[in-house]
Amino acid sequence: MKSIVTKHGILLRKTKNSFENEGVFNPAVIQEGPVVHMFYRAVREGNFSTLGYCKLDGPLTVTERSEIPVFSPQESYEFKGTEDPRIVKISDTYYLTYSAFDGINVFGAYATSKNLKQFKRQGIITPKFTFEEYSELIKHNFEKISNKHLLFYDLFVRYRLAEMMKGKIYVWDKNLMFFPRKINGKFAVLHRLFPSIQLVTFNDSKELTPEFWKEYITNLRQHIVLLPRYHYECSHIGGGCPPIETDSGWLLIYHAAEMTPTGLIYQASAALLDKNDPTKLLARLKEPLFSPTEPWEKKGVVDNVVFPTGTALFDDDLYIYYGAADQYVAVASVSLQKLLEQLSY
16 A cells, blocks of 8 residues: 655654653644644653643644643552543543553543643543453453453463562553544443453443443453454554544544564554444555654664554644654654545545
C-alpha cells in the first residue's frame, strides 16, 4: 500500500524538569476549535509516570507547556504511574482514561473534569482477577478465540515471577478509552485484554462489578471488536486513539505489535466500525498505516515504536499524535478522505 501519511517529526522532548527528565510520549489530545490540549505521559528517573500538559495553536505549534505535572498518582493502585492517557468530551464533561500502574499490576482507570484543570478520579473500571481466576473464566472461549488470550499471561508470569512475588498478580487490562458519545444510550468504552480489543457498555460504571466481569469474560468473544489478523499484528493489538465518528462509521486508529526475530515492532493501523454496533467490523487495513521508519522512532527507550493515542482534525487533515520509541511525542497526518477511501477497498 502506497503511504498516504506525512510525518511532521518530534513535537515534544524531555526536559530538565524532574517529572519528565526520562521521556515524554503517548499523549491524550482534545481539540477545541483551533486549540489542541495535550496531556502526555511524563516519565522521571525510576520509571515513575505522571501527566504533563501543553497547549497547541493549530496542529503543530506549542504555545504553552506546564513546568509541573497536572495529574499525578494519588492512590495505591497507581503508585508507580498514571500512564498512556486518552481523553474525550461527552456533553459537558471530559473523560480522561489512563493505565494505573502500582509497580506490579496495570488496570484501566478514569477521571472526569468540567474544565480540564481539576480532575475527579472515578477509580478502576476494568476487571480485577488473578491469573488463576482469569484462566478459569477465559477457557470457555477457546473454541471461538485464540488461546493467546491465556498464553500471554502464562509466559508473562513465568518471565516475571521473581519480581512479581512482591505482591498479587492480576491480569493486565490497558488501552482504556471512551467513545466520544453514548451509543444506544450507553457509555461505550474500548479496552484491551491481551491480545485483542474489546468493547464494554454501561449506564453507570458502578455496574462493572466482579460478577459483571465474570459473565463478560466467560463470553468474551461477544465483546471483541478486533482480533489480530495480519502479519504486522501477529503479537497483539490495542486501542490507540479514541474513535472518530464519520459518515462511514467509527474510525479507529490502533496500534499493532509484530513479533520479529529481533523483537517487537509497534505500528499504527486503522479500522472502521459500525456506528450503532462497534463490535461489527466494516473494514480494516491489510498493511500498517505507518511504521517506525525514522531514527527517533527506531531507537529510543524502547526501540521500533510508534504508538498513536490522540488525533485532531484540521479541514481534511487528520493529525495523529503518537509516542515514538517511548521517548518523544511525534505527529503524523493523513487526509481523512483518503484514509476512508483506503478502508473502502
